[in-house]
Amino acid sequence: PILVEPLLLNFNFSGICGRATDSNGYSIRVDGNDLSISHRLILQNVGGEIKLFGISLTGDKKLIGRSRGLSNGMMKIFLEPGWQFTKRSYQGRVLGHFYFSYDSFAAKQAEVEQRISEIEAQIPDSLEFYDPTNSAIAEGSETEDSEITEIFFNVP
Incomplete structure (x- = not known):
């Protein structure tokens, strides 16, 4: 795992930018659909690492990221393939809410391109x-x- 320095604990944010320190500042978007009503974000210790899941109201889990190990302190979460951080804008202004976004088409295309690269590397x-x-x-x-x-x- 990679430890991260929690600068938000000591940094003076007044007047320069916003910050989101709890799950209210984050939600999930899949294929352009906001899932904030039907899903919540949780961190779980699973198999010797911290995993970030989006859990639906019915209990279905989507793995979003993982720490790749355990350590004391704050750890970096590595997003799973196809996931990325995004923000939205409204009337030309970027909103303060963060999204864990997944695009099924882009993820499949990335998988195909990765496989092509692996095959080309063998030639x-x-x-x-x-x-x-x-x-x-x-x-x-x-x-x-x-x-x-x-x-x-x-x-x-």
Whole structure:
């Protein structure tokens, strides 16, 4: 876990910015829908780490973030893939309320892009080419054009 310095305890916020120190300043948005009426935020110690959940009135849980371990003091919460902090604006002014927002489409797109990156990372930069049907060309002799029926790649 990463410990964080709770500057809000010692910082003079008067006249420069607002702060939200309890769950009233935060709520959940999923696919553009505000879930503040149907969900509440809670922190739970689960499996050796602190987890941030959004819990619905019916008891369904959405994992939003985790501390990645336990420690004494205030710990950073790492948001799960697809989650981000957002704010809304009204008539051109940014509102003071914070949201834990999730966009299903953006999350799926990020998963696909991550998988593509993983696959691309496995592709070697160069390949050796061997043509068994035309070995005379490989040896430098002149031959007539021939049809290639198989190509073998050896990864260096």
